[in-house]
Amino acid sequence: VKKSEVVRLILKERWRAAPYHLQANAYAPINIALCKYWGKRDQELNLPLTSSFSISLNNHGATTELKINGKENDEIFVNDILISEDSVFSKRLIDFLDLFRHDHFPRFTMIIKTNIPIAAGLASSACGFAAMTLALDKLFNWQLPKDKLSILARLGSGSACRSIWDGFVEWQVGVSADGMDSYGIAIPNKWPDLCVGLLIMSLQEKNLSSREAMQRTVMTSPLYQAWPNKVTHDLFILKQAICDNDFNSLGKTAESNATTMHATMLSAWPPVSYAIPETLHAMHTVWKLRDQGLAIYFTQDAGPNIKLLFQKNDIQNVREHFAAVDIVEPFLEI
Ligand code: PMV
Numbered sequence: 001v002k003k004s005e006v007v008r009l010i011l012k013e014r015w016r017a018a019p020y021h022l023q024a025n026a027y028a029p030i031n032i033a034l035c036k037y038w039g040k041r042d043q044e045l046n047l048p049l050t051s052s053f054s055i056s057l058n059n060h061g062a063t064t065e066l067k068i069n070g071k072e073n074d075e076i077f078v079n080d081i082l083i084s085e086d087s088v089f090s091k092r093l094i095d096f097l098d099l100f101r102h103d104h105f106p107r108f109t110m111i112i113k114t115n116i117p118i119a120a121g122l123a124s125s126a127c128g129f130a131a132m133t134l135a136l137d138k139l140f141n142w143q144l145p146k147d148k149l150s151i152l153a154r155l156g157s158g159s160a161c162r163s164i165w166d167g168f169v170e171w172q173v174g175v176s177a178d179g180m181d182s183y184g185i186a187i188p189n190k191w192p193d194l195c196v197g198l199l200i201m202s203l204q205e206k207n208l209s210s211r212e213a214m215q216r217t218v219m220t221s222p223l224y225q226a227w228p229n230k231v232t233h234d235l236f237i238l239k240q241a242i243c244d245n246d247f248n249s250l251g252k253t254a255e256s257n258a259t260t261m262h263a264t265m266l267s268a269w270p271p272v273s274y275a276i277p278e279t280l281h282a283m284h285t286v287w288k289l290r291d292q293g294l295a296i297y298f299t300q301d302a303g304p305n306i307k308l309l310f311q312k313n314d315i316q317n318v319r320e321h322f323a324a325v326d327i328v329e330p331f332l333e334i
Helices: 003-016 088-098 124-139 146-156 158-162 210-220 224-244 247-266 277-291 312-321
Strands: 023-035 040-042 052-068 075-078 108-114 168-171 184-187 194-199 297-300 306-311 326-328
Touching: 003 146, 023 124, 023 158, 023 224, 023 247, 023 297, 040 210, 052 124, 052 158, 052 194, 052 224, 052 326, 075 088, 088 108, 088 124, 088 146, 108 124, 124 146, 124 158, 146 158, 146 184, 158 168, 194 312, 210 247, 224 247, 247 297, 247 306, 277 297, 277 306, 306 312, 312 326
Parallel strands: 075 108
Antiparallel strands: 023 052, 052 108, 052 168, 168 184, 194 306, 194 326, 297 306
């Protein structure tokens, strides 16, 4: 199934509608997976091999402004810098926009503003595609329900389907070939004491995309066969932990899920590792602090940066050990 077919299925008669506004903007948060999406069953549609579970970081994300520009080409500005049309980043965005124009559709100017580093394993593509989908919905006045917006965002980047919501989100794996049952669903539970600490170790763009790393892992890692069972188990425990407000169970499950994902990468061939010395140093610090009685855990995605998980009453303690930490309270009202 092609992406364009999914777009037609979702937009139906809205597909050929002219833009309703000349300009629209939207915001979407980054999301951090507590149970990771790692492996696709369909490369074209970004359909996953397993479900996954995340938390959105309310005030950390991307704002996308879309304008009808009347020019020959699309223009993309990221944090006030005009991005070359040949860059991998703009190609991905332009391919995505191509899904929504036909002969009479004009070109766009996209003004993307993020308060997080791009492509450093901080889910910038997730919030970027989610914000773009929400902006398109406004520009064309589609008024789509969120499950459909989540499917469209997934076509841009898998994990973007979870950035359509705040708070806890489950991306259901689905079974259908067109992916109409594979989208994010908001989990209503809140956890006001939960904190996420972002430890930025490197602002360098990663040299291996998550798309490539995922595929290589699925194809070559002897450990990958254990991954689907691990996800089923972790999802169950995470949801239970959220219902019981059991922070240690949540933290342990999230950390173990991340280290298992990275173990599948390390055992791929050629091996994949996103860690740099600072990443390992931070992990050891977390383990040492935990031995000393601090309830702190970490998770890591397709980049060197570490995300800490802890609770509000330990903020001071965490700051003492990680001077550069950027602390987010995902359930703080903004
Ligand atoms: O959506 P992508 O292609 O950027 O993949 C994201 C993969 C991880 O961040 C490593 C895990 C996840 O579930 O977010």
